[in-house]
Amino acid sequence: MRHITIVGGGQAGLVLAIGLLQSGYSVRVAQNRSGTDIANGKVMSTQCVFGTARAEERRLGLDFWNETAPAITGMRIAVAAPDGSGNKAFGFVGNLAAPAQSVDQRVKFPRFMDAFVAQGGTLEIVDAGIPELERYATDSDLVIVAAGKGPVSQLFPRDDARSPYDKPMRALSVVYTNGTTPYEKTCVTATLIPGAGEMFMIPCLTSSGPCEILFIEAVPGGPLDAFGAAMDIETQLAKTKSLIKQFVSWEYERIADATLTDANGYLAGRVVPTVRKGVGTLPSGKHVLGLADAVILNDPIVGQGSNNAIKAAAVTLDAIVQHGSAPYDAAWMNATFELAFQRVEASTMWSNMILMPPPPHVVELLARASGKQDLADKVAQGFDEPGTIVPLFADPALAAAA
Structure with a gap:
C-alpha cells in the first residue's frame, strides 16, 4: 500500500x-x-x-450540512452610485443552477x-x-x-x-452576525462601491446555527479601509454597520440590529495574491x-x-x-x-x-443584467465556474454580445 x-x-x-x-x-x-x-x-x-x-x-x-446550512440559491449583485451618496445605481439577482453553501x-x-x-x-x-x-x-x-x-x-x-501583484490589493474585514433580516430569496449579496471597494453579505452556518457574514473588501487607503488587526470585535461590528449605512444605505435597515455570533467571530487582514x-x-x-x-x-x-x-x-x-x-x-x-x-x-x-477598477464594458454588462434575467443568471453561475464568465469580463465584444 x-x-x-x-x-x-x-x-x-x-x-x-x-x-x-x-x-x-x-x-x-x-x-x-x-x-x-x-x-x-x-x-x-x-x-x-x-x-x-x-x-x-x-x-x-x-455533504454533512445539506439539511442545516442555508441553501444559497442566487447571487444578489449591485453597484453603488459613483457619487458616494450611498444610493444604488442598479442591481439584479441571478439564479444559481445548484445551491451553494457556506459552513x-x-x-x-x-x-x-x-x-x-x-x-x-x-x-x-x-x-x-x-x-x-x-x-x-x-x-x-x-x-x-x-x-x-x-x-x-x-x-x-x-x-x-x-x-x-506584489502587495495586498484589498484590506479585509469579516464579522459573523446574528439578527439580520433575511431576504425572501437566500443569496450572497455583493455590492461594488466605485473607488472604495466591495461589500458582501453571506448566509452561513456556524456552531450556534445559521448566521450572516458581513465582509468588506477595502481599497487600501480608501474610505472603507478602517480596520486593523488590533481592533476589538465590538468596534469592528459597529464600524461595519456604520460603513454599510454610509455606502450601501439600502442594506442598512436589515443589518442595523445585528449582533455577534461569538467572541471569535471576526477577522481582519490583507492578502498578497x-x-x-x-x-x-x-x-x-x-x-x-x-x-x-x-x-x-x-x-x-x-x-x-x-x-x-x-x-x-x-x-x-x-x-x-x-x-x-x-x-x-x-x-x-x-x-x-x-x-x-x-x-x-x-x-x-x-x-x-x-481587484482593478472595472472597465466600462464590465459596468455596462452588469447594468444590462439588471434587465435581462438570462444574463443575470449567467453572471451568477460564473461564481460556480469562472471559466464561463471570464471571457465576458475580458473581451468588450463578447460582453456586448451577451
Whole structure:
C-alpha cells in the first residue's frame, strides 16, 4: 500500500486525504491544530462553496450540512452610485443552477478531521517545518504541502508570470452576525462601491446555527479601509454597520440590529495574491508537491478560495490514482500541479481582474443584467465556474454580445 503524507488539514488537504483513503492509500495528515483548537478559535474565512465543488465533496460522502446550512440559491449583485451618496445605481439577482453553501470552517474542518480518522487516516498534530518534511519525504511515497508559512512556503518560488501583484490589493474585514433580516430569496449579496471597494453579505452556518457574514473588501487607503488587526470585535461590528449605512444605505435597515455570533467571530487582514511554482525542493534534494493555497493564493474578492481548494484536490486525487505504482518524481509533480492550476486558472484570472477598477464594458454588462434575467443568471453561475464568465469580463465584444 502506498503511503502519502499531506501537510495541512484545511479544505484541500482534508478532501484529498479522505479521497485517497477511499481509493486504498495509507494517508497521514500533519496539521498544526486539533479539531478542538479549530472549533474554539477565530474564524478563518468567508467560505462559500458553489455547486460544482459541493458535488466533489458529495461524491466523497462529505455533504454533512445539506439539511442545516442555508441553501444559497442566487447571487444578489449591485453597484453603488459613483457619487458616494450611498444610493444604488442598479442591481439584479441571478439564479444559481445548484445551491451553494457556506459552513464556518470551525465547524467544517473538525468534522472532516473526525471523518478522516474514522476512515483509517493518521492525524499528526504538529507545526510541520523543514525537519518534519524531510522525515515525511523519507518514510512516505509522496509528500503534499497544502499549508505552510515561513521556510515551508519558501520551498515554492513565486511565479512572477502568474502573479501580477506584489502587495495586498484589498484590506479585509469579516464579522459573523446574528439578527439580520433575511431576504425572501437566500443569496450572497455583493455590492461594488466605485473607488472604495466591495461589500458582501453571506448566509452561513456556524456552531450556534445559521448566521450572516458581513465582509468588506477595502481599497487600501480608501474610505472603507478602517480596520486593523488590533481592533476589538465590538468596534469592528459597529464600524461595519456604520460603513454599510454610509455606502450601501439600502442594506442598512436589515443589518442595523445585528449582533455577534461569538467572541471569535471576526477577522481582519490583507492578502498578497500569489501563484508559486508547484514543486518544492528540500535541502536533502527530495521533492514535495504544493497544493491549493500553499501555491495558488487568491484574494477572496469573488469567493473562490474553498472552491479552488476542492477542485485542485479533486484533480490531484485523480492524478495520483491514475499514476498507479509509478514513482512520484519531480516531472510528475510538476505535471500534476499544472493540471490543478489549469482547473482554477480562470478563477485566478477573474479574482485578479476584479481587484482593478472595472472597465466600462464590465459596468455596462452588469447594468444590462439588471434587465435581462438570462444574463443575470449567467453572471451568477460564473461564481460556480469562472471559466464561463471570464471571457465576458475580458473581451468588450463578447460582453456586448451577451
